[in-house]
């Protein structure tokens with residue numbers, strides 16, 4: 001099924017790009033821009049992006065790797081006092 005008509009990208013192309021990116025780096029965060037880049041293309045009109053993202057989300061491997069989840073809350077815990085004295 002064609003997902004992006006401007007660049008003639010199919011759902012199989014997107015899945016193949018995700019397969020390739022996961023094989024190359026299991027910790028990478030996969031975005032639509034990275035999928036376009038992996039396919040050697042770039043979006044033109046942008047009209048397909050919601051369908052493009054929906055197609056990507058059908059793949060369980062697109063999510064954020066568990067090691068990278070909750071990094072912001074972890075950093076906030078680590079930098080509680082920012083090196084300042086308690087009574088400052």
Ligand code: FES
Nearest residue numbers: 004006044046048
């Ligand atoms: S349909 Fe995908 S960029 Fe236009």
